[in-house]
Amino acid sequence: MKQAVIEFKNVSKSFQTWHDRPESLKTVLAQMAKLQFSSSHRDQVTVLENIDLQIHRGDFVGIMGRNGVGKSTLLKLISGIYRPSHGKILTHGRIAPLLELGAGFATELTGYENIFLNASILGFSRDLVRRRLDEIIEFADLKQALDQPVRNYSSGMLVRLGFAVAAHLDAEILLFDEILAVGDVGFQAKCLKKIDELHAEGRTIILVTHTPEQVEKFCTRCIVFNQRHIVQDGSAQDGVRVYNELFAGA
Amino acid sequence: MRYMPPLTDYFCLRRKFLLQNLISRNLKIRYRKSLLGMMWTVLIPASSAVVYYVIFKFVMKVTVENYLLLILSGLIPWTFFVSALNSGTETIVGNYSLLNKVPLPPQALVLSDIMTHFLNFMLSLPVIAVVMVITETVPGVTLLQYFVLMGLLFLQSYGLGLIFGISYVYFRDMRFVVALILQFWFYLTPVMYASHMVPEDFRFLLWLNPVGVTFEGFHAAAVDHRWLGANEWLIILAWCLGTNFLAYGLLQRQKYRIIELL
Incomplete structure (x- = not known):
């Protein structure tokens, strides 16, 4: 069982x-x-x-x-x-509640900064984010855009970043x-x-x-x-x- | 939800990474695109202090010793208090879409906002030091009380901010009520005047003011070089604990309901 x-x-x-x-x-x-x-x-x-x-x-x-x-x-x-x-x-x-991808993204912050913000909002620890950072960045595949404020992202890019964070946090x-x-x-x-x-x-x-x-x-x-x-x-x-x-x- | 000890829950002690990220978000949003950055935090209270000083000293001829220092040592904590209450009131409603999608303790939003303002508060303290130098005031050991009072004012603001923030979910005119309250509160609190200038018969009103004795204390610590008496500390503490117990009780009763109502 x-x-x-x-x-x-x-x-x-x-x-x-x-x-x-x-x-x-x-x-x-x-x-x-x-x-x-x-x-x-x-x-x-x-x-x-x-x-x-x-x-x-x-x-x-x-x-x-x-x-x-x-x-x-x-x-x-x-x-x-x-x-x-x-x-x-x-x-x-541990539950990853992905009712919305990229919950709490701050439009003025860069994609990179939002990785940490989003992960902390979803309830994960700093150590975990650090360990998985490379995988998250690779999966999101945003290249130079990662250092741009997410205000400039298309909705597709936002979803990509949000999903990348969510999928790599060991929930x-x-x-x-x-x-x-x-x-x-x-x-x-x-x-x-x-x-x-x-x-x-x-x-x-x-x-x-x-x-x-x-x-x-x-x-x-x-x-x-x-x-x-x-x-x-x-x-x-x-x-x-x-x-x-x-x-x-x- | 799993059980958490009250203090851990109330101060979000298990969510330090969250608090840290929310605070850094607040600071970045606030300062990233501004030319003078953190300077604004200092400039706003400092310039209003100068305005009050000129008006009261030279126009209305107030004869209080070291009046500029008196105004400033009260106005800087007051600026923190006002910003803390305003954003505490609005943050739960303002983050409605987030609270509705992620299990998040609503108090974390209030706490991180107030902590952001507290950081700004600390950064504006050097203005007081500068004024002390200009006015050739030698700070006494009593100045240590100033920092203790800052901590207590922080707690008081958190409690009040939570109470207002939760009420705002139910009553959307809470924002105007808070603005109105703060307007009167400013004049009912010894910020621009010393408490001993109040006629003796009315001085008891200070004790009924949740932050009245606290602000009297800021003046005592920075200007009068006076140690606060035990009864004064007791009143400050009583208000602080009372407000926070009320806020905690309200939070426990309402934390699920507010999310459904938002």
């Missing part, structure tokens, strides 16, 4: 939406004056409901489902940005959220190849994607979400089939 590195125990996540959330002091004071403390009606929107899930070391999981079905919320729960409304989440191992679990939609085809292929290598080294990969071909080619497991629940969890082929039946035909 492989070890579970991520475990969801009956997890639900709901958000409060406020119809007229008091955004300013004025509104609050006005409400207090009218003694309407609870007037702004709050609605609960449940995004994920009673999710039980185990992801094992070395899994390459493709997450599929329509927009707004809770895929990003799932990744945010795993990485600890959100806390579940109910249930429990256990994780083992045991890597979460990717549709980030490969940007960048040219050649670089996309390079990234997927790198992700596949990381997987081959025994890391756990979770990839949110809308591209069935990616799932079929790389994933060992596919989970399809629909209406707050997991509707399919199994092989990549089965996942893609269910996904197509559910969404593509409609």
Whole structure:
């Protein structure tokens, strides 16, 4: 039995939406004056409901489902940005939460300086960045542009640098959220190849994607979400089939 | 989230590399394209000190000894205090997209901003030394208190900055409220005047001011060569601890909610 590195125990996540959330002091004071403390009606929107899930070391999981079905919320729960409304989440191992490549890049700083900034924001140590610096620079393949402020970078270059940092930091679990939609085809292929290598080294990969071909080619497991629940969890082929039946035909 | 001891969590002691990078980012953004660079940090409080000095000394004829030193030794920490509170208020909301994509302790953003301003504060201290030389003031051992008070003002600013920063997520007019508060606060705090110039009956108000006694202390240390009494230290400490306990409590209750609300 492989070890579970991520475990969801009956997890639900709901958000409060406020119809007229008091955004300013004025509104609050006005409400207090009218003694309407609870007037702004709050609605609960449940995004994920009673999710039980185990992801094992070395899994390459493709997450599929329509927009707004809770895929990003799932990744945010795993990485600890959100806390579940109910249930429990256990994780083992260091997580690289790549919900966005190049998180926190400062436009005025050079590419080189942003490598350190980005790695520190993702929670990695200085020693690790120093050790992997050459590999990061080589993979990003930015040449002289590395000493330019990233303000001058194209979106493709930004993604390249962001991915290079993220992929070389020895995280045991890597979460990717549709980030490969940007960048040219050649670089996309390079990234997927790198992700596949990381997987081959025994890391756990979770990839949110809308591209069935990616799932079929790389994933060992596919989970399809629909209406707050997991509707399919199994092989990549089965996942893609269910996904197509559910969404593509409609 | 794994358990962390309160102090480690509150001061981001496990994220030193992060703090260091955020501070260096702040400094680089601030100074990279400016001609005079760090000089601005010194020039702004120094020039306003000169303006206040001219107006109060020659126009309004204030007869306080060593008035320039008095203004400056108060105005430099005040400049830090104002910048710290302003950026503390705005940084959590301002970094919304980051907090929403990466698990990041929101207090790290506030702390690194305030630390950046504190570095600037330290760099502007030589102005006080220069004025001491010009006015032929011999610094006493009491000046050591100045540095202790700087540390306490830093803590006080962190606590207040966090409280304002978290409130700003809920109330978007917090920024104006802070600006308004600071405007009054400046005149209610002994920055440009010495505390002994305040009529005796009103001096208790100083104790109700979270930084009132602290600024009285800056004057005592730099200008009056006076050691602060135990009761004065106690008041400063009490305000400091009180603010930071409140800030810590607020942070613990709100740190997940603010990210969902942002």
